[in-house]
Amino acid sequence: MLSRDEKERIEAEAGRYPSRRAALSEALMIAQEARGWLGDEALADAARELGISSASAESVATFYELVYRLPVGEHVIQICDSVSCWIRDGESILDHLRERLGVELGGTTADGLFTLVPAGCLGLCEAAPAAMIDGEAYGGLTTEKLDAILDGIRGRKRGDAAQR
Numbered sequence: 001m002l003s004r005d006e007k008e009r010i011e012a013e014a015g016r017y018p019s020r021r022a023a024l025s026e027a028l029m030i031a032q033e034a035r036g037w038l039g040d041e042a043l044a045d046a047a048r049e050l051g052i053s054s055a056s057a058e059s060v061a062t063f064y065e066l067v068y069r070l071p072v073g074e075h076v077i078q079i080c081d082s083v084s085c086w087i088r089d090g091e092s093i094l095d096h097l098r099e100r101l102g103v104e105l106g107g108t109t110a111d112g113l114f115t116l117v118p119a120g121c122l123g124l125c126e127a128a129p130a131a132m133i134d135g136e137a138y139g140g141l142t143t144e145k146l147d148a149i150l151d152g153i154r155g156r157k158r159g160d161a162a163q164r
């Protein structure tokens, strides 16, 4: 069930568009924010707020990479698997992540801290290889740079990410 605050925020988003349907991606993100992922019930509730069927919302959620339909870790690493990153050694970055985290794509570390997922082009091709971590873009990745980023995240207190 959506909170009053979530409903109000969805209404505010809906008011910004000529059609309520146009606010669906924002509504899904609002519903996901406090839960960390978007389960069936939260998806249906967000859709209902906009007068949209769950099936329609599901089809949008499926194609929207920032909507997580399964539980994820505290931090989500989206590693670009498109051509510019692949050409510029993105595969080595992915291999390093797999090894360091001990998970495959789609997996979450045993401590629940990181989830590793593939992403289409992140719009950072000139800075390939690239990744997005908790919605923040990182380009020019090397294994050393990535380690420093992950060490920094690991060093944060739990809950800090949600407050940024």
Ligand code: FES
Binding pocket: 080, 081, 082, 083, 084, 085, 086, 120, 121, 122, 123, 124, 125, 128, 129, 130
């Ligand atoms: S191909 Fe990776 S950011 Fe564009």
